[in-house]
Amino acid sequence: MVKAPRTSAKGGNVTHVGNKAKRQELVRAYKKEKNKEKLLRRKTQAKEEVLGGEEGARKKAQRLAKNVPRTIENTREFNPTILNAPNTHPGRGPTNAVASTSAMTLDSGDEGRSDEDEEERQSEDDEAAKQDGAAEDADAEGVDADADEYDDASDIEDGAEDVEDSDVDMDPHAPPALLITTALPHNATSPHLNSLNARSHPFERTRQFIKELLNVFPGAEYRSRAKAKGVGLGKIAGWARKRGYNGMVVIGEDASSKLPVYLTIIGLPKGPTAFFRLTSISIGKEIYGHARPTPHTPELILNNFTTTLGHTVGGVFQSLFPKIPQLEGRQVVTAHNQRDYIFFRRHRYMFASQDKAKLQEIGPRFTLKLRSLKKGLPKGAGQWDGIVDFDGTGECVDPKGEKADEAEALREMDVGESASATSKVKKAQRGDEVVDGLEFEWKPKMSVSRRNFYL
Template sequence: MAPDKPIRVRNRLRRKELFAKYKDERNKRRHEERAERAKEELENPELKAKRLAENVPNTIESMRVFDETVNAELEGTDEFSEYFENTDKDPKVLVTTSENPKKNGLIFAKMLQDFLPGSVFVERKEKYTMKDMASYCSNRQFSDLIVVNEDKNKVTGITFIHLPTGPTFYFSVTNIIESKKIAGHGNPTSHIPELILNNFSTRLGQTVGRLFQSLFPHRPQFQGRQVVTLHNQRDFIFFRRHRYKFKNEKRVGLQELGPQFTMKLRRVQKGIREEIDWEHKPSMDRDKKKFYL
């Protein structure tokens, strides 16, 4: 016996009505099935454990292309070793701008200075090149130089130079939100924040993580209850700053202090902007499951 042919409804309003009725009935069946399943799993918790084990969703992260450097330990010493070996010496950071800085560049530079303990802001003069500034900072015992890059009155990137001999890192910057534009934001104090780094798992990612660690003193002042988080997800690095709020003995909340912005590593150079060690290229974005940090 041939199956019944689907009924063709010519009237558009009637079709919409029937489809809405079908979706409503389908949702009711789903709710009934979920309620029945929840009742069974309450009586037998093993059923829930089995269902969760069998229904692990695939994500881009779980299907990530294998990278042999993930979780591999860094061998030997690198340019950041002195920071980790000499825990009594705090970093000294100079923050500056690109040539002819505009308002947005100056605002962002001072935002960086606000959450980097002991940092100094100096507006850049036209006659000084990047190497001139690096030499100036090295002679005055600065450990790092940060340059805010602009294009057409818009902040587009940050250059980090670890002194005295590099390396140099360039990150593009997007999605900048000032603290005052964040609803319910708090006001930061001058305490040294705790630093949290998430998902910097490859050898390159660990090097980037060591760069960020070298910008903060070794001893966070926990009485300030402030935390800076750099979260890497799919090679985008999200900056957030919060403060712990203890509501009572058992409940702890977070209040955002700001600012917010997103970085993406574009280039790593040896020394002070010398030979390119690693560079992001457009062709790298073709494989959505390949990550480098």
């Protein structure tokens, strides 16, 4: 009987070796030799690409085109709502695809023409330009004479719209007025807090986070939820809308962990309402080597908001900052979207040289995950008459609303209507409020496939 050789790995296969220790030794030797060959091959390839000139550059390009790593980003499923493609809409741009195609055909047709044909075409173009110039000079006086009448007519027709636009866009440097408050936890989530007053006061970590947000948003103002006296978020939004606020930021916290876990951004006066999951919070003093904030208006950078939903969410963040930043402050706020997680960061940049800049993080840093997006305001805000009447007090929310409802109900009972009729009246009153549907709502089944992203 002939025994099998015991000193070779036979291409990595060592099943013919009966001794386990010997098999392990052969495998280690085989892997070591294989790694040496791989390293030698990579060194030789790199030397050829660097010192090979044009041939080396061509080999490197072929290698990079062939060896494309498979990642979650490049295996993302196509989303038809992506808006970062070139604009080919027929009504946009100077010429677009149709005009560019015609220009290409004209250029390709002119290649075979002689110099004489080119000179004739140039002379014809010059004559046509002279005729057009004469016609424009002749019509100039008539256009100037009618200019004032046209402007007056347009002012009369668009009077109301111009007034509204001027009020909204009066000062692009002015920060939007933001109301920051906290959510009211339910009794089921905080049974140890029996009174409404106790449940209205946030925990220490939430208060620290609110202080950081007041430094981030230039026009932010904090009001305690206890001042609302237990009313819902919709009525608070209606109260803020009536008093000239441009947006609301509501922070929800978890009673068990005593940490802020939700963030709601409400655009006033019409919406939208975006509800985010809040995680990974680090305030400024917890960041190593952090910089000190200044009261300057920061710049805003939005990354990877490419779909229609992403543009809407990006508009929500834009509404929290002034349109024109103060560049002398050198502060930058970044909202970076990656796999539908929004990473919020604030930095100050420093010019190290003419070509390089360094970043120093200020804080806070946190991560947002969009859970729902609704067009309008939260339920209970009611109809808006477009009148802003800011009295500057804000002690309570809609103090006459409940009394008006009670008076209306008593009046209906005095005229002899039944309780069912009264309920119908109340339903009709609630039906006057237009509540827009959800544009987006996160569901657990949406996280099954890691190749579907919506922002």
